[in-house]
Amino acid sequence: MGLAAGQVIGGPFSDTLGRRRPLLAGVAAYVVTSLLCALAPSAPLLAVLRLLQGLGGGAGIVIARAVVRDLYEGVAAARYFSRLVLVMGLAPILAPVLGGQLLRFTSWRGIFLMLSLITALLWIAAASALPETLGEERRRGGDLAGVLRTFRGLAGDTPFLLYALTGALGFGAMFAYIAGSPFVLEGIYRASPQLFSLFFGLNAFGFMLASQINGSLVSHIAPGRLLALGVSLNAAAGCALLAVVLLGGLGLPAVLPPLFLLVSSVGFVIPNATALALSRHPEAAGTGSALLGVIQSGIAAVAAPLVGIAGTRSALPMAAVIAACGAGALAALVRRRPAQDGRAERRPDRPEARAATRE
Secondary structure: OHHHHHHHHHHHHHHHHOOHHHHHHHHHHHHHHHHHHHHOOOHHHHHHHHHHHHHHHHHHHHHHHHHHHHHOOHHHHHHHHHHHHHHHHHHHHHHHHHHHHHOOOOOHHHHHHHHHHHHHHHHHHHHHHOOOOOOHHHOOOOOHHHHHHHHHHHHOOHHHHHHHHHHHHHHHHHHHHHHHHHHHHHHHOOOOHHHHHHHHHHHHHHHHHHHHHHHHHOOOOOHHHHHHHHHHHHHHHHHHHHHHHHHOOOOHHHHHHHHHHHHHHHHHHHHHHHHHHHOOOHHHHHHHHHHHHHHHHHHHHHHHHHOOOOOOOOOHHHHHHHHHHHHHHHHHHHOOOHHHHHHHHOOOOOHHHHHHHHO
16 A cells, blocks of 8 residues: 555655655655664554665666656667566565565564665765756646546546556566465465475566566567566466366466466566557656556555465466466457557657666
């Protein structure tokens, strides 16, 4: 809830005030609340602080996407979103592994201290090296009515919403995997913790590889086609996983390939869906990024708890949620408007983007 609300607040503010100030304020809030979480004397207070921590973190997520959209268009935007999604996508995959290792040396309070330290370093880096990417002449009015009008305009743009849903459902499938795989692989298929970590790492490598391949291919293949490829692979992986679970008795070797394909496909889905959605409203990149984030966070928040309905008794809930997300992403993409997609994909890179690339 905090991450979603932080994006709703940070995105429009960054359209009004520029990117630097809201970003630095959000990251600073994350540093302070992480430190306070480490010192929290009770669980209710910790929950409140976690909500505030999410508000600060949401600003970082939404403004990072808006900065890329400020600097790049079309193919260049899709290429840089591939780099950005590598960081954003790897974080929830690797965090449980790294956090588990950290707990060997410290308590849960130490994790929050580490988050505070890492984010403080990020704040210093952003404050010293990140320029303002939204000039005053491109900023929007800051009244609440204007923000609501912008949100209504985005919500009424069917192609924007379809791209947002496509990316969010693909991400929801991966979040269902992240939430359910420990129960399924260890509890049902009896993989050891060491073996599970190996599988988790291999899937993370597949995601890294796919996102970087996407960044290389997008200069030669239209983002819409790469998005269609990623969504098709995502849906196929979900259906294959569901079939394996329904057939039963096939064991762990039959489950692993669909999961690898599923996680890898997201490296094609998120960057292209984000680039194509934000290309429709460059004048409101912050607000558009906020709406993308809310839809993505909302679907992930719904998908993740559903996979645990059966505990370690059955893998069917995880497989069903993943298959439903993949099928939904495919259905949303099929309903897009090809003519508008093509126009968005053919937009030339901005001159300043080409100059920044040369630098």
